[in-house]
Every structure is written in C-alpha cells, then in structure tokens.
Amino acid sequence: MKSLGPVLTVVAALLALWYAAAVVMNAQWTYDQAERAGTEVTLSELLADTMTQRRPKLPAPHQVLSELKKTVIDTKVTSKRSLVYQASITLGATLTGFLTGTLLGIALAVAVVRSRVMELSVTPWAIISQTIPIVALAPMIVVLSSRIGIEGRLIPKTVIAAYLSYFPVFVSMVKGLRSPDAMQLDLLRTYGAAPGQVFRKLRLPASLPYFFAAMKISMAASLVGVIVAELPTGAVQGLGSRLLIGSQNGQPLMIWAALVVASALGAGLILMVGLLERLLGRMMGVRA
Amino acid sequence: MTWLLAALLIWPLAWGLNGVLVRRAPARMARVAVPLIFGLTVVFVWEALVRGFGIEPVILPAPSKVAQTFADNRSILWLDFVQTGLKGALAGWVIGAMAAVAAALLIDRSPFLTRGLLPIGNLVAVLPIVGIAPILVSWFGFDWQSKAAVVVAMVFFPILVNTVAGLAAADRMQRDLMRTYAAGWGATLWKLRLPAAMPFIFNGLKIGTTLALIGAIVAEYFGSKDVGMGFRITTAAGRLGADMVWAEIWVAALAGSVFYGLVALVERWATFWHPSQRG
Numbered sequence: 001m002k003s004l005g006p007v008l009t010v011v012a013a014l015l016a017l018w019y020a021a022a023v024v025m026n027a028q029w030t031y032d033q034a035e036r037a038g039t040e041v042t043l044s045e046l047l048a049d050t051m052t053q054r055r056p057k058l059p060a061p062h063q064v065l066s067e068l069k070k071t072v073i074d075t076k077v078t079s080k081r082s083l084v085y086q087a088s089i090t091l092g093a094t095l096t097g098f099l100t101g102t103l104l105g106i107a108l109a110v111a112v113v114r115s116r117v118m119e120l121s122v123t124p125w126a127i128i129s130q131t132i133p134i135v136a137l138a139p140m141i142v143v144l145s146s147r148i149g150i151e152g153r154l155i156p157k158t159v160i161a162a163y164l165s166y167f168p169v170f171v172s173m174v175k176g177l178r179s180p181d182a183m184q185l186d187l188l189r190t191y192g193a194a195p196g197q198v199f200r201k202l203r204l205p206a207s208l209p210y211f212f213a214a215m216k217i218s219m220a221a222s223l224v225g226v227i228v229a230e231l232p233t234g235a236v237q238g239l240g241s242r243l244l245i246g247s248q249n250g251q252p253l254m255i256w257a258a259l260v261v262a263s264a265l266g267a268g269l270i271l272m273v274g275l276l277e278r279l280l281g282r283m284m285g286v287r288a
Numbered sequence: 289m290t291w292l293l294a295a296l297l298i299w300p301l302a303w304g305l306n307g308v309l310v311r312r313a314p315a316r317m318a319r320v321a322v323p324l325i326f327g328l329t330v331v332f333v334w335e336a337l338v339r340g341f342g343i344e345p346v347i348l349p350a351p352s353k354v355a356q357t358f359a360d361n362r363s364i365l366w367l368d369f370v371q372t373g374l375k376g377a378l379a380g381w382v383i384g385a386m387a388a389v390a391a392a393l394l395i396d397r398s399p400f401l402t403r404g405l406l407p408i409g410n411l412v413a414v415l416p417i418v419g420i421a422p423i424l425v426s427w428f429g430f431d432w433q434s435k436a437a438v439v440v441a442m443v444f445f446p447i448l449v450n451t452v453a454g455l456a457a458a459d460r461m462q463r464d465l466m467r468t469y470a471a472g473w474g475a476t477l478w479k480l481r482l483p484a485a486m487p488f489i490f491n492g493l494k495i496g497t498t499l500a501l502i503g504a505i506v507a508e509y510f511g512s513k514d515v516g517m518g519f520r521i522t523t524a525a526g527r528l529g530a531d532m533v534w535a536e537i538w539v540a541a542l543a544g545s546v547f548y549g550l551v552a553l554v555e556r557w558a559t560f561w562h563p564s565q566r567g
Contacts, residue, residue, distance in 0.1 A: 006404030014408075057427065116310050117303070120318060121326035130498060132541040144347060144530075220414040227416050228502075231509050239419075247422030247510050259419045266415045 018061055025058040026050035059253055067253040068260060083242070083261045090226055090238045091265060093154055097161020098222040102215065104162060105169030112170075113177045113203075123174075130167045134160060138229045157238075161225040165218035172214035176207025205284065212277040219269045227262060239265075291340035295333045302329040349531040357531040358538060364520070365539050372517040373543045375432035376504035380439025381496055388444045389489065392451035393477075406452060413445040418506050425510040435516075438507040443496035447489070454488025455481050487562050490555040497547045501540060 023046070030049045034041045041049070051060045059067075068083070075082040108126070112119045141156040180202050188198050230240025239262045246254030302325050309318050309325075331351050337343070338350040345353060358365065395401045421438045428434035458481045466476045508518025517536055524532035 003403040003407060006400050007407055008404075010401070010404035010408060117307050117322070120310055120322035121306055124323040125327060128541065128545055132537065132544055134502075142525075216414065220416070224416045224418055228418060228506055231506070243419055243422050244510070247426065250426075252423065252426070255419075255422050259423075262419050263415045267411060270414055 015061060018058075022056065022058045022060040023047060023050045026053055026056045029053060029057070055250060056252060059256055063253060064256045064260060067257040071257055072261070080237075083239075083257060086237065086239050086242055086258070087261050087265055090223070090230065090240070090262070093157040093226045093229075093238070094161060094219075094223045094265075094269070096154065097158040097226060098165050098219055100158060101162035101165030101218060101222060102169050105166040105214075105218070106173055108166070108170050109173030109177060112174055126167060126170055129163075134163050134225070138225075138231065142229065157226050157229040160229045161222040164221040164225040168214040168217040168221065169211070172210040173207055176210030177203045179210065180206045208280070208284070212273065215273045215277075216270050219273055220266060223262070223266050223269065289340070291336040295336035295340060298329060298332055298336075302326070346528050346530055349534055353531050354534040354538065358535040361532070361535060365535060367515050368517045368520050368536065369539055369543060371432060371513070371515045372435065372504045372508065373501070373539075373547075376435030376507070376516070377439055377500040377543075378547075379432070380436035380504065381443055381500040383436065384440035384443035384500075385447050385493060385496060387440065388447035388492070389451050391444075392448050392455060395448075395452060396455045402452065406449070409445055409449045409452070413449050417442050417445070418503060421503070421507045422510045425507060430511050430513050435504045435507040435512075439500045439503040442499045442503040443492075446495045446499070447492035450488045450492030450495075451485060454485025457481075457488060458484040486555075486559045490551065490559065493551050494548060494555070497551055498544060501544050501547070505540070 027046060027050055030041060030046055030053075033049075050056070051063070053059075056063070071081060071083040075084075077084050079085060108122065112122060138156075138160055141159055145156045184202060184206075185198065188202055193201070226238070227240040227243070230238035231244050239258050242258035243255055246252070246258065306322050306325055309322055313321065334348075335350050335352060338348055349357075395405050418438070420441055424437045424441070425434045428437050462480055462484075463476065466480050471479065505518040505521070508516045509522060512519045517540060521533055521536050524530075524536065
C-alpha cells in the first residue's frame with residue numbers, strides 16, 4: 001500500500017499529459033475548419049473543440065470513456081456492437097489457446113527432463129521456434145483452416161495462441177523441475193522413493209513457483225496471439241476485428257475503446273493467475 | 289507409397305542415431321549434431337508426407353518447393369527484409385532501447401517515481417500493446433516510420449522494467465565501497481551499477497528482438513507501402529500462394545534468429561563475468 005500515493009500521482013500526471021497531447025494533436029484540424037469557415041478561434045474555443053471532435057487524432061480520456069459506456073453498458077450483450085460480446089469471443093479463444101499451450105509446454109518439459117536425447121533434439125528448436133514471429137503465420141493459418149474446411153475461427157486462433165504460450169511454460173518448467181538440489185534428491189533416495197514418486201512429491205511441487213511466473217507471461221502472449229489472429233481480412237469477431245474495422249473506417253474512438261477493453265482483459269487474466277497462485281500456495285502450506 | 293515408407297523408416301533411424309550420439313559422442317559434437325539431425329529429419333518427413341499423401345501445395349507446400357520460391361524471389365524478399373526488418377524493426381528497437389534505458393536512469397534518480405512508475409510499467413509490459421498499431425499507423429503514415437513507432441512502444445516497457453530492476457542489482461556493500469572511494473553518482477553508475485545491470489538489460493533486449501519483428505509485421509497489416517514482409521504475407525495469403533508465405537516465414541525466422549543471436553553474442557562479450565555465461 002506504500003506505493004499507492006506515488007502510483008496515483010503518476011496516473012494523474014499521465015492523464016494531464018494525455019489531455020495536453022489531445023489539445024496539441026487535434027488543434028490542426030480545428031484551425032483548418034476555422035480557416036475554411038473564415039473565422040478566428042479563441043483559445044477557449046480551441047480547447048472546447050479539441051475535446052469533442054468526432055474523429056480526433058488523439059481522443060481525450062473522457063471521450064474514450066463515453067465510447068466505452070456506449071459499447072459496454074448501453075449496448076445489449078448479445079449485440080455485435082457490444083464490446084462485452086466481442087471480448088467474450090476473444091476471451092474464449094485466449095483461454096483455449098492458453099490451456100493447449102500450457103499442457104504442451106508441460107509435456108515437452110517433462111519429456112526433456114526425463115530424456116537426454118529429447119533435451120538435445122528439442123531445446124534448440126524450441127528456442128528457434130520463438131524467434132519466428134508467429135504472427136507472420138496468422139493470416140496463413142486462418143486462410144489454411146478455412147481451405148481445409150474448418151468454418152469457425154476458434155481453431156486457427158487457438159493454434160496461434162498455443163504456439164505463443166507454450167514456450168514460457170516449457171522453459172520455466174524445465175528450470176523448475178530441475179530446481180530440487182542434490183540434498184533433497186538424496187533424501188528421497190534414502191526413503192527408497194521410485195522415480196515416479198520423486199517426480200510427484202518433489203519435482204512437481206518445487207516447480208510450481210516457476211510455473212506460475214511462466215503462466216503470467218503465457219497468458220499475456222496468448223491474448224496478443226488471439227488479437228493478432230483476429231486481424232486478417234475476413235475476421236468478423238473479436239477485439240482484434242474491432243481494431244481493424246476501426247482502422248479501416250477511420251474511427252479512432254472505436255480503436256481506443258477496443259484497446260482499453262483488451263488491456264482490461266489482459267490485466268484481469270493476469271490477476272486471476274495471481275489469485276490462483278496464492279490459493280494453491282495456501283493449500284500447499286506456503287507462508288505468504 | 290515409397291515416400292510414406294521412407295518417412296516411417298527415417299524417424300526411428302534418426303532417433304536411434306541421436307540416442308547413440310548422446311551416449312557415445314563427445315558432448316561438444318553431440319550438442320551440434322543432435323539438433324541438426326533432428327531438424328533435418330523433420331524437414332525430410334515433411335517433404336515425404338507432402339509427396340506421399342499428395343497434399344495440395346495450397347495447403348502445405350513441400351520444403352523443396354518453398355526453397356525454390358525462396359531462390360526465385362531473392363530480390364523481392366531482400367527488399368521486404370530491408371523495409372520491415374531493418375527500417376521498421378531494427379530502427380524501432382534501437383530507438384526504443386535507448387529511450388527505455390534513458391527513462392530508467394531518470395526514474396532511478398527518484399525513489400518516488402520508482403515506486404509510482406514501476407507497478408504501471410509492469411502492468412503495461414503484459415498488456416497487448418500491438419493494439420496501438422492502427423493508431424500509430426494513422427499518425428505516422430504507411431511508410432516504415434509508423435512501424436518503427438509501433439516497435440518502440442512494444443519494446444520500451446520490457447526493457448524499462450528490466451533496466452530498473454538491474455540498476456537495483458548492485459548490493460549495498462558494493463555501493464558502500466564505491467562511496468568509500470568517494471565516487472560520485474556518475475562514477476558509481478558507470479563503474480558499478482550499469483555493469484551490474486547488464487545481464488538484466490540484455491534480458492530485456494533479447495525479449496525485445498522477437499517483439500520488434502512481431503510489431504513491425506503486424507503494423508503492416510494496418511496499411512503499408514507495397515513492400516514489406518507483412519504486406520507480402522497478406523497479399524500472398526490472399527492469392528493462396530502458400531509457397532511465398534512460407535518463403536517469407538523463412539526470412540522472418542532467419543532474421544529473428546540472426547537478430548537474437550547477435551544480441552546474445554554481444555551479451556556474452558559484455559557480461560563475460562556473469563555466472564550464466566561461464567557455464
């Protein structure tokens with residue numbers, strides 16, 4: 001709680017900066033309008049106008065808020081114009097992709113920890129796979145899957161999100177599963193524990209902190225993957241498509257609103273992972 | 289049919305060979321040979337399966353066909369790489385990295401700012417920042433400047449957060465030692481804290497390399513000139529030219545790996561003293 005004051009100060013400063021920037025960036029349009037009409041603008045008129053333009057270069061915070069109210073609260077949840085509806089689609093794909101990726105990451109990590117051949121074969125390629133900007137594949141995967149005859153958009157999105165989110169889990173789980181030191185391993189050996197028991201009772205619990213740190217990164221990556229996968233032409237649902245439509249129709253407010261909802265979604269998901277971590281930690285007797 | 293059989297045969301063969309290599313060959317050799325054999329096997333099985341099942345090139349082109357396309361279009365691919373990889377991603381990465389380190393140094397001078405900005409920086413670092421691409425494209429136009437701007441926004445926060453954490457890495461004893469030498473803020477920064485922060489900064493820089501390419505390519509989806517990797521991928525995907533898309537993906541993979549590798553090399557040179565580099 002000690003940092004609440006500084007954080008609020010910084011947020012207030014950022015908001016002030018945002019308003020100032022909105023005035024500066026939108027002023028040009030106001031001047032152009034006035035020149036066309038042959039009138040002069042006073043400072044107060046300028047300020048008022050830059051806050052209320054319909055297609056501002058940089059919308060002021062309250063404009064974004066009112067757009068949010070319009071699309072989140074005032075629109076029915078089932079309507080396509082509702083950002084809640086669009087966000088729920090993005091959320092569904094994010095979670096399925098995240099789960100698939102996490103399971104894949106765990107499986108790979110377990111295989112790598114148990115087999116030296118696996119380790120040497122797979123690890124370098126896993127790293128290389130992440131230097132490929134997977135988003136480059138997004139339009140291709142979408143086109144491909146519709147070509148093969150998969151109608152819904154869920155599968156291509158899931159593939160991309162899983163691809164992005166498996167890697168952090170894989171890396172951290174390898175590290176985590178290897179984290180018990182020789183002493184602990186020796187102790188279990190004196191107990192006559194079988195390899196399976198060592199795995200279940202020592203390696204797995206020891207890897208949990210690593211696992212949760214990775215889950216947060218994976219969750220963020222998964223959301224980015226889904227949003228990007230929603231961009232390619234033809235995407236009709238999800239927050240990503242709202243970004244694209246807003247960009248094509250020149251409606252900055254729509255883009256900003258979608259952006260805010262996407263950010264809130266991301267922050268919420270990370271928060272959930274954090275809560276889960278604390279809950280599981282308490283069940284396993286970790287002292288906070 | 290022979291292709292399918294070959295695919296079925298080569299897999300256990302290569303796996304067995306790798307098993308032998310891991311157990312018998314010198315560790316150094318195994319480290320290079322094993323992943324190489326694995327990679328070649330995957331490519332071979334891919335080729336064999338595509339031929340064996342007669343998969344349409346529209347769905348999945350054989351590696352040989354992609355290589356052919358790659359060789360035929362080298363000049364186009366090179367121009368795309370210059371536009372997206374060098375002008376967009378690299379320029380943005382350099383600007384973003386410098387801005388982030390500078391901002392970290394500024395923040396670091398004030399404990400108040402550190403406490404205020406760090407939670408926000410940590411939050412923003414996990415948000416889907418690619419989303420601002422349409423906004424930046426509408427501000428900076430269709431050429432590479434808007435792509436570089438997206439890249440700046442994407443790499444800024446990870447590097448900032450890492451640098452601030454790194455500047456705090458030098459411990460109290462070491463700082464006290466610097467003080468007994470009567471070293472000022474500048475000397476302490478230059479001789480102790482920046483070197484101690486290097487492993488963290490490089491961590492941020494490496495995360496940034498992948499993000500930079502992603503940002504530059506995605507930004508092109510929102511409007512670009514008629515050159516660039518993102519542009520080529522969308523148009524080729526629209527024409528169902530899968531081989532061209534895959535050739536472009538190879539370029540991206542190559543660029544990404546080289547970029548990452550270069551940063552890792554510089555890291556090894558700059559942080560040779562760190563335990564993770566002494567291995």
